[in-house]
Amino acid sequence: MLKVENIDVYYGKVQALYDVCFEVGENEIVSIIGSNGAGKSTLMKTIMGVNKPAKGTIEFNGEQIGSVKTNLIVGKRLVYIPEGREVFPKMSVKDNLVMGAYSRKYSSAEMNRKLEEMFEIYPRLKERQSQLAGSMSGGEQQMLAIARGLMSEPKMVMYDEPSLGLSPLIVDEMFETIVKVKQTMKIPVVIVEQNAFMAMSISDRTYILENGHMKGSGASKELMDSPEIKKAYLGG
Amino acid sequence: MAQTVLQLIIGGLAMGFIYALVSIEYTIIWNASGLLNFSHERLILLGAYLFGAQFVVRNGISNPIAVVLMLICTFFIGVLISYVLMRPLRNLPLVFSVTGTIMLGRIITEGVRLIWGNNPIPLVGWLEGTIKAGELVINRTYIIIIIVAAVLVAALQIFLNKTKVGTAMRCVSQNKKAAAFMGIDVDRSSAITMGISAVICGIIGILIIPLFQLKGDMTGMIGIKGFAAGVVGGFGYIPGGIVGGILIGVLESLSTLVVPGIYKDIVSFILLIVFLLVRPSGILGHKA
Incomplete structure (x- = not known):
């Protein structure tokens, strides 16, 4: 690969x-x-x-x-989850996730399905989806960074x-x-x-x-x- | 008396919106590239001259088409500046880019003088006239400035928050590294930002023609006052620039009631110094 x-x-x-x-x-x-x-x-x-x-x-x-x-x-x-999380601090959790799919052209139905998949893996993100990413704890930000990377259905x-x-x-x-x-x-x-x-x-x-x-x-x-x-x- | 105050407030509001636009334009470049653009007064000048001196006077093009042509030209000039000047200077210490944009400003100033000459160019009828509302007589320019600026500010907010290109610009401003890892072309996004900023400069330029005439020093101090507006309202934050700009514009205008008009330029600098001393994060207290 x-x-x-x-x-x-x-x-x-x-x-x-x-x-x-x-x-x-x-x-x-x-x-x-x-x-x-x-x-x-x-x-x-x-x-x-x-x-x-x-x-x-x-x-x-x-x-x-x-x-x-x-x-x-x-x-x-090819998706890279950067060191130190690097979330977009002044965007909501959900907007961060949506940005993760920037390189893909999802329809809104596909986008919602992808979001649901991520929320299934990290239920915490669902609870906090409208919170600003910068206000979350380190662990939550790391989860967000990972979920954001996975939004684009990477090949690796x-x-x-x-x-x-x-x-x-x-x-x-x-x-x-x-x-x-x-x-x-x-x-x-x-x-x-x-x-x-x-x-x-x-x-x-x-x-x-x-x-x-x-x-x-x-x-x-x-x-x-x-x-x-x-x-x-x-x-x- | 009440009428005078009202007139001063409307005039102040108009100037305030101009400062707010300058401040917004500073802000989006600062956020997108971490650079301060000190050539933007000259871009305002260039926009005004392209429209007035070149398209209207020399080419005899009608006003609306000249406006559109000017907007297209300034956008591409902005993109060019981004690739030729901003991008190579982005990774060097700030002093290089500051010097670079100051030099660019000199080049534009002298270029304008070389191409369109030293003398003021009259542009008859452009945005001039008065509007009467009962007893009140208002300069039509002020009303147009307020409307155009308000629409522009609203359009910009919608663009930044609702479109894919705008969202990408916000991502770049919040975290350049991560933006690239999302698949955003950071260079292209920065170039679009610079293009939009140059377009805002051009719009400011044509709006102030009726106030200051089409001449080499027409931009006066609006660059530095726009910067002060940002600091007063909250630097690096678009609503901060709007609040700061309007406050400076209105106070400056009202100050002529108590001090001779020649001193009104002091107001913005007093505010700037007071805010830097007492509340450096600005009125809206936004931490950049």
Whole structure:
């Protein structure tokens, strides 16, 4: 579904990614773990066309997207749920959701059906649909950001740090729904996380990014048992 | 006395709406791009000259068609400014874009002088005349300004809140990053915003022709007063600009009852300073 090959990315003169390769197949959950500043978000933003790779190729659903503008990549139904939620604070919950379907041309019946689907996954959003998004708690905003992304019926979805700044209880709930959504929509999922344990425990495969280099990858289960990974990322 | 006061209020209201339009125009650019456009007084000038000096006087085109032509031209000039000036400067520190728009203002001013000359250009009959209501004699220009501005403000609100393009503009103003991830073309949306803002400038330009004549310094201080209107009402918030603009316009006009008319320009600056000291978030207290 997604194939990133040998990309180099620079911010001005500073190199952020070195020869990174990364692949997501049909219908799998892939996690990318790594510490702060490892280049995880840079990789996501490069896939989404915010940064342009200086070298290498990015292919999504059989099309080259390495030099395509962000809004057109979204039009190809690759959806990115940004780090830090990034909801539209002065719009209602419902308007935020409607904006999520901006790239699609839904009839009002389809729009309502999509909204109902999202409200089914996140009943809290239904209760708060006319509230301003900026006035909600962090967890609720994260739910909104996810639901907003799913409004466009993506062919693949990438979550960037969905657990950032949330209480442990809500984090569990968040990951449960991410798995549930994946099972019902049957689309590949990428999760970028500092919370390595959570990300690895729900994913099929894991990539490890360190200082802009891909340090390794493998089946999540096997990696979780490796003493090295335990020591570096799982706190023991 | 009562009549004089009423006349002053109507005149003040008209000027207030002009300041409100200037402030709205500042606001939508500020919200859409995080940039302050210091060339907009010159865009007002350019709109007025395109209409009056070029289309009406030189080409002899009838007024309504000249208005439409001017609106189309200013829209594309705005789009051009967005792509050539605003977009490259967007990611640099604010001082670059401020300098850039000031320079653009100089270029337009000198361009206008070069093309249409230094002398005032008379535009006979445009929006002039008086309306009599009983004893009261009102300048027709004021009434037209109030009506046009009110319709424009309402249309703008509907456009921003009810249309897909307008909603996309609001998204860009609230969160540029997220807007792109929704599939909105941020560059295009910013260009449309700039185009609309230039159109508003053009409309202001033709509205003030009967008040200040078609000449190089016709915009006077309305740019800075529109900015003051934004601060007084609540910067970065369209209703704030409307309230601030009308307040400044009316107070300024009424001030001529107590102080010589030559001092009336002080009013807006006193208000600006008082609000910055006492209530920097403005009358409507909106936090940007």
